[in-house]
Amino acid sequence: MFNSSPITSWEGAEAIFTYADSPLGMAVCFWIMTAMLIVPLVVSYKAEEKAEIDHQ
Amino acid sequence: MTPEEMQAAIEALQGLSNTNLEIFYYWCTAIMILIHAGFLMYEMGASRVKHSLASGTKNILAFAFMIPTFYMFGWLIYLSMWQGFTYDPVWGEFGLPMSAIMGPNMADQATGVFWGAFTLFACTTASILSGAVIERIRMASFVVLAVILGSVVWNLAASWGWHPAGWLVTKFGYHDAVASGVVHTISGFFALGVLINLGPRIGKFNTDGSANVIRGHSLPMTITGLMLIVVGFFGFIGACVLYNYGTNGGWVNIYGGPTTLSAYLFNTLMAVAGGIIGCYACTRDPFWMMSGALCGVISAAAGLDLWYPPLAFAIAFAGGFLGPWAAKQIEKMGIDDAVGAVAVHGVCGVWGLLAVGIFLGGYPGFSSWDGFEVPPINMTGQVVGAAVMIATGFIPGYVLSWIFNKLGILRAGDGVQRDGMDNELEGIAYPEEIRSR
Numbered sequence: 001m002f003n004s005s006p007i008t009s010w011e012g013a014e015a016i017f018t019y020a021d022s023p024l025g026m027a028v029c030f031w032i033m034t035a036m037l038i039v040p041l042v043v044s045y046k047a048e049e050k051a052e053i054d055h056q
Numbered sequence: 057m058t059p060e061e062m063q064a065a066i067e068a069l070q071g072l073s074n075t076n077l078e079i080f081y082y083w084c085t086a087i088m089i090l091i092h093a094g095f096l097m098y099e100m101g102a103s104r105v106k107h108s109l110a111s112g113t114k115n116i117l118a119f120a121f122m123i124p125t126f127y128m129f130g131w132l133i134y135l136s137m138w139q140g141f142t143y144d145p146v147w148g149e150f151g152l153p154m155s156a157i158m159g160p161n162m163a164d165q166a167t168g169v170f171w172g173a174f175t176l177f178a179c180t181t182a183s184i185l186s187g188a189v190i191e192r193i194r195m196a197s198f199v200v201l202a203v204i205l206g207s208v209v210w211n212l213a214a215s216w217g218w219h220p221a222g223w224l225v226t227k228f229g230y231h232d233a234v235a236s237g238v239v240h241t242i243s244g245f246f247a248l249g250v251l252i253n254l255g256p257r258i259g260k261f262n263t264d265g266s267a268n269v270i271r272g273h274s275l276p277m278t279i280t281g282l283m284l285i286v287v288g289f290f291g292f293i294g295a296c297v298l299y300n301y302g303t304n305g306g307w308v309n310i311y312g313g314p315t316t317l318s319a320y321l322f323n324t325l326m327a328v329a330g331g332i333i334g335c336y337a338c339t340r341d342p343f344w345m346m347s348g349a350l351c352g353v354i355s356a357a358a359g360l361d362l363w364y365p366p367l368a369f370a371i372a373f374a375g376g377f378l379g380p381w382a383a384k385q386i387e388k389m390g391i392d393d394a395v396g397a398v399a400v401h402g403v404c405g406v407w408g409l410l411a412v413g414i415f416l417g418g419y420p421g422f423s424s425w426d427g428f429e430v431p432p433i434n435m436t437g438q439v440v441g442a443a444v445m446i447a448t449g450f451i452p453g454y455v456l457s458w459i460f461n462k463l464g465i466l467r468a469g470d471g472v473q474r475d476g477m478d479n480e481l482e483g484i485a486y487p488e489e490i491r492s493r
Contacts, residue, residue, distance in 0.1 A: 017159035026154045033124055044196035045465065051480050055471030
């Protein structure tokens with residue numbers, strides 16, 4: 001659906017990962033991953049703040 | 057054989073060699089994961105029941121966060137910062153997360169396996185912090201500190217002292233074959249910086265300053281975990297040897313200098329034994345006896361490629377004595393290091409670096425990079441290297457944890473500690489709800 005293949009033939013293929021020929025595609029994936037690392041930490045900070053109040 | 061047949065045979069051998077390289081590092085990386093299985097058991101066993109799941113979760117999260125962050129910037133730092141704080145764009149290109157070789161690539165059989173092995177080195181470095189801070193550090197802050205340690209700080213040190221062109225190597229002849237300094241000293245002193253700001257567990261110290269022993273809920277689990285770490289070390293140590301170029305059967309050390317896998321195996325086994333016996337001789341404590349294996353390997357690690365095996369045993373034995381003694385001194389200073397990480401990794405790491413200066417002086421230096429002259433191994437280089445490792449580990453650990461502490465996000469409150477850190481998680485450690493004293 002996303003047409004992410006960087007190659008049209010296996011002959012002489014080098015970088016074969018999704019979006020290897022698309023800096024934009026790679027950037028989108030990269031920043032999605034970054035967000036997926038940050039959001040759980042923010043959620044964890046909030047949960048810990050709540051726990052501090054609950055266990056006072 | 058015609059020239060064409062000869063060429064085809066050479067190409068076939070080259071292909072086989074690349075395949076061997078991939079196989080070797082792939083399995084070294086897999087074996088290194090046992091270090092994390094070991095840390096998991098070790099830290100959970102060293103925790104009281106009410107904190108045991110939180111200790112385990114913290115350990116698993118450090119592992120999980122390290123992998124993507126090492127992909128994002130850790131590998132880049134290692135490859136590109138060998139001159140100090142100056143970025144080398146030529147080598148940096150190979151570590152950029154959007155480089156063509158940082159993913160499946162039919163023309164590159166090396167980057168993925170080297171990246172994987174270094175990622176596991178990073179995970180190990182971060183996990184060393186994990187044990188020291190159990191039972192009172194907040195999860196999210198710990199994860200951030202672990203990422204900074206594993207994906208920034210140690211990479212910088214490794215680029216300086218564990219790289220064929222690193223400035224510590226080329227200017228001072230610093231020798232640290234299996235990372236006594238760049239992994240263990242760094243992480244041990246980073247942990248010390250954090251512990252100063254984090255403070256002790258509730259009940260660790262009395263008002264007169266004397267210390268209480270806080271026993272974990274499962275010493276057998278802790279000891280078994282330590283043995284798993286030892287098993288994992290064989291993967292770690294294997295991945296410190298480079299395969300596929302060089303003249304001695306294709307093996308070279310991390311600097312590109314000639315070595316053999318046999319050299320590492322002789323001395324690793326001797327160091328494990330020396331450390332265990334050294335610790336047992338001075339403590340009779342099963343926890344320290346198994347920690348002694350780590351003390352031994354870490355003490356011998358910097359010169360693991362060069363020791364005469366009985367000397368490796370003796371250096372490890374001394375490390376086995378040094379570890380528990382240093383832990384006592386740290387405790388007397390009012391610092392609560394729950395598993396002795398500062399002593400085992402930081403102090404024994406420094407001892408390992410100095411031991412190289414004392415016993416291996418005069419060995420010729422070697423760099424696989426053209427145009428670099430490396431001085432012979434010498435005491436000055438090891439002292440400078442140890443000082444750099446201590447400072448590079450301690451300063452960011454102390455400063456970051458100081459900031460987190462001021463923000464009130466470093467330490468769990470007394471209520472959370474009293475009721476148990478596991479209350480923040482789903483599930484309970486044991487169905488019978490075994491309680492600690």
